[in-house]
Amino acid sequence: MITLLKKEMKLTASPVSYLFILFGLLAFLPGYPILIGTFFLCLGLFQSFQSAREANDMLYTALLPVAKRDMVKGKYMFCIVIELCYVILTTVPVLVRMTVWSDAAVYRSNALMNANLVYLGFVFLMLGLFNLIFVGGFFKTGYQFARPFVAFIIVAFFVVGIGETLFHIPALSALNAFGFTHIGLQAGVWLTGTVAFTWLTAVSMCRAIKRFERIDL
Amino acid sequence: MMALCEIKDLTKSYPSFRLSDISFSLNAGRITGFIGRNGAGKTTTIKSMLGLAQPDCGEIRYFDLPFSGNEREIKQRIGFSTGAVNYYPKRKIKHIVAVTKTFYPNWDERAYKEYLELFSLDENKMPCELSEGMKVKCNLLLALSHKAEILILDEPTSGLDPFSRDELLTIFIELKNRGVAVLFSTHITSDIEKCADDILYIQNGKIVAHCSKEEFAANCCKDGETLEESILRMERDNRI
Numbered sequence: 001m002i003t004l005l006k007k008e009m010k011l012t013a014s015p016v017s018y019l020f021i022l023f024g025l026l027a028f029l030p031g032y033p034i035l036i037g038t039f040f041l042c043l044g045l046f047q048s049f050q051s052a053r054e055a056n057d058m059l060y061t062a063l064l065p066v067a068k069r070d071m072v073k074g075k076y077m078f079c080i081v082i083e084l085c086y087v088i089l090t091t092v093p094v095l096v097r098m099t100v101w102s103d104a105a106v107y108r109s110n111a112l113m114n115a116n117l118v119y120l121g122f123v124f125l126m127l128g129l130f131n132l133i134f135v136g137g138f139f140k141t142g143y144q145f146a147r148p149f150v151a152f153i154i155v156a157f158f159v160v161g162i163g164e165t166l167f168h169i170p171a172l173s174a175l176n177a178f179g180f181t182h183i184g185l186q187a188g189v190w191l192t193g194t195v196a197f198t199w200l201t202a203v204s205m206c207r208a209i210k211r212f213e214r215i216d217l
Numbered sequence: 218m219m220a221l222c223e224i225k226d227l228t229k230s231y232p233s234f235r236l237s238d239i240s241f242s243l244n245a246g247r248i249t250g251f252i253g254r255n256g257a258g259k260t261t262t263i264k265s266m267l268g269l270a271q272p273d274c275g276e277i278r279y280f281d282l283p284f285s286g287n288e289r290e291i292k293q294r295i296g297f298s299t300g301a302v303n304y305y306p307k308r309k310i311k312h313i314v315a316v317t318k319t320f321y322p323n324w325d326e327r328a329y330k331e332y333l334e335l336f337s338l339d340e341n342k343m344p345c346e347l348s349e350g351m352k353v354k355c356n357l358l359l360a361l362s363h364k365a366e367i368l369i370l371d372e373p374t375s376g377l378d379p380f381s382r383d384e385l386l387t388i389f390i391e392l393k394n395r396g397v398a399v400l401f402s403t404h405i406t407s408d409i410e411k412c413a414d415d416i417l418y419i420q421n422g423k424i425v426a427h428c429s430k431e432e433f434a435a436n437c438c439k440d441g442e443t444l445e446e447s448i449l450r451m452e453r454d455n456r457i
Contacts, residue, residue, distance in 0.1 A: 007320075010316055011312065011313070055306065055307070055308070057304065057305075059299070059303070059304055060304035062268075062269050063297055063298075063299075064320045065288075065290075065292035065293040065320050066288070066289060066292070066320070067288040215271070216264070
């Protein structure tokens with residue numbers, strides 16, 4: 001499986017997938033809908049699927065000594081690695097904004113979503129939905145990616161909308177906590193996002209394997 | 218004689234085509250020419266043999282192991298090529314090879330270099346810069362460089378000039394002498410006459426003959442008929 005992952009990274013991946021990990025640093029920006037950075041990461045991953053199809057990667061991989069199910073797992077592994085790199089990178093501004101810059105005026109006066117653990121929970125949720133809707137949708141056919149990506153765009157912007165709206169409801173204002181205030185709630189949302197990511201990805205991969213086994217290449 | 222690959226009652230249906238009850242075996246040190254007109258089912262059979270197409274039913278065994286569940290181990294021991302290399306057109310051959318060989322513990326770098334020279338391939342070129350014939354050779358290069366015990370080649374001689382075809386058929390004979398089983402599909406009867414030991418003839422998704430070349434000549438060719446003439450006659454009879 002590691003060999004397949006290396007193949008995805010060296011041969012198949014679009015450089016854009018790596019470059020767009022840097023959008024994790026958007027979480028430093030005040031007055032910016034920071035969840036959009038996660039959408040950009042997904043756009044970068046989409047580029048890898050596009051370049052893989054252009055390069056006829058499925059046929060090439062099928063000729064290698066791997067099982068058909070490994071082809072699916074390889075693509076998921078690649079997405080998960082890129083996604084986790086993004087999460088690690090975007091955690092840096094989150095930690096900085098939660099600690100040394102927690103009282104910075106530009107962040108305190110920010111009308112949009114704050115970079116805290118709740119934000120990271122939403123990041124995980126969006127990445128899990130990408131794996132479910134786009135990656136899972138792609139493996140229904142092994143070549144069609146436009147429709148699953150459009151479906152993901154709709155859902156992603158819905159998630160961004162919810163993330164940017166919820167804390168404006170007075171009862172839920174704690175979601176936009178600064179520093180370590182309401183840390184229990186913050187950690188709860190983060191944990192829920194992490195569990196959602198794991199569950200959505202696992203469900204998507206199991207379904208994709210079953211579907212792809214039935215496809216004629 | 219040891220059967221390295223056995224196909225039994227392979228069936229695959231499409232809305233407008235059906236591959237019916239395909240059964241044959243490939244033996245060590247034998248070259249099998251898989252012949253049939255375009256659309257007869259050669260590629261579908263080969264794809265089904267390699268799991269690229271999902272058969273409706275039938276049994277596929279290599280080295281006495283069922284293909285299903287043993288794909289990784291079996292694919293390590295077989296070489297497969299689908300005509301011209303039509304993947305990663307904008308990557309240098311050496312980059313494709315560098316990744317490919319990591320999948321094969323048996324990768325034979327010496328054989329790779331030999332075939333590279335024999336095929337006059339420049340590994341600094343990209344597939345998109347190669348002619349159709351050179352693309353076929355590039356695909357063969359990958360299939361031949363990992364000590365495969367069975368070679369399954371879908372129309373390997375299509376697009377090759379007569380000299381390259383002759384070189385390739387000579388390579389098949391060399392591989393056969395080393396005990397490799399070779400199955401190659403073609404619609405060029407002279408390729409079969411030149412190097413095949415056995416003939417597998419498919420018509421409309423059904424195997425109509427699987428025997429040695431000599432048996433085929435004795436049973437299917439009328440007096441004085443060449444292989445090509447007898448196959449053309451059988452195709453014409455089938456259309457009536």
